[in-house]
Amino acid sequence: MLELKDVHTYYGNIHALKGISLNVQKGEIVTLIGSNGAGKTTTLRTIQGLIHARHGSITLEGEELTKIPAHQVTMRGVSQSPEGRLIFPRMTVLENLEMGAFTRKDKDGIKSDLERVFTVFPRLKERIKQTGGTLSGGEQQMLAIGRALMANPRVLLLDEPSMGLAPILVEQIFNIIGELNKQGTTILLVEQNARMALSIAHRGYVLQTGTIRLQGSATNLQEDDEVRKTYLGEH
């Protein structure tokens, strides 16, 4: 469904992605794990079109995404809960969620998706009139994911949904991610918390300094010696 072929991305002269190739099939959770600075966030930003790849191609169901501006990538069905959440702090929870559906015109669909977000995150419904900036970290994470869901995306990109959250919340968020996937959302999940990520993903890629070092099914990766040593902290 989503396919990256030999994608190279630069920040100025810094060669951040050195030929990434990966694919996400419909209905899958694919996770991208790796340490700080490996290029996980850069990969998501490149898919979204926030930075453009200098070489290589990105396609969604055969449609070329490589050169088009970010807002058009969103219109074609990619949305994400970005690194640092980037919620709108002065807008209310409801307004934040409405912004997620910015490109949609189907009022009924928006309404039912809003209900769905509130079913998944009842906490957001309680805070509906509060501004985004007054939410706790966990609530902001829920808002960022909920906002991305409001776009009714073909592929949902999640950047470190566990970042800065208490362990119990992390577990809760990952349960919800698994639940969303069961309801049919295709997900590309970027995580530093490799253990959690591999526990819910179908397949995974291990990113190291801008290249894909390993790939395979989540079970195989969990059993790989190198992954266990480097990313799961086992000896």
Added chain:
Amino acid sequence: MQLVRRFLPLVIGIYLLLFFGPLAGFDFFRIVGEIYNKPSLLLQQLINGLANGSIVAIVALGYTLVYGIIELVNFAHGDVFMLGAFMALTVIGATGVTETSTASEKLTAALLAGAAAIIFCGVINVIIERFAYRRLRNAPRLAPLISAIGVSFIVQNIGLFWGGLRSFFPIMGVNSAAPKAFPDLIGRVDVFKDWFGLDLPITLSTKELMVIVVAAALMVGLRLLVQYTKIGKAMRATAENRDAAKIMGIDIDRVISFTFLLGGALAGAAGLMFGLYNNTVVFTMGFTGGLRAFTSAVLGGIGNITGAMFGGILIGLLAAFSDQYFSSRWTNAWVFAILVTVMVFRPTGLMGENVGQKA
């Protein structure tokens, strides 16, 4: 001890103000005396200040909208306001309306002039953004700022040139740089006395009423637009976080263009209002007027729409008060002294706020 230390700066400030203030027209006891002897004068200045401040506020909105969205102080904005006044004057000249025309002729001319100024300034502002700022959006902050100062000079000289086209627009008068008489299409009818038969010691003329009502309508309209419409929400989202706005599917180039269109349109309306209220326009009015409007935006908390309105009206009132009771030569000094004082104690402006995202 703690108490003394806390209030020492305040005490020193008051001391300095009482002793050195009179040099700049601030003579506390004289002012109290004047207000006591003729309190109606204070009320009158409130009305004048409100009218002047309303125009300043409308211009200030243009600064604050643009700053809010791309963090650029658009120094050319004041000069676009000047172009609005010139456009309005040109259209009024073309309609041939004079102060002796009938009321409906005057109204038609004013509406035509307003429409022309609003559209013209909106479009000019969009063009300025497209060519002078867009490519510099990701450059260091200083680059677009310098660009804005350059555009300000260019626009000011366009005004100077325009003012010299007397063979095309006789209303511009003989000298291109000289202040131009703007026809008084509204006149000074006292609303209290002539409309309601009230005999008050203060007057509210039709001119002031027009300025205050139009400005209030524009401000309310803008507020509603930003709060409730789709494009307004897109503006807020873009202002809060550009990357997040892009992820939402917002074409931020279009939103930024629209913001400049809106700011320009407000400047155009303010240009017409300024002309009708003060009956004189000059090509440098963009600089002086713009400086005051920018000050208002900063005073209110730049980027904050309510703050700009509030700041504009506050500066208008302060200037009127200073003109009456201090000394009109020192008015600008007082305006900026207040600005500095507010900035020292509240760097974000009176209504500015720091809303961050929690980590």
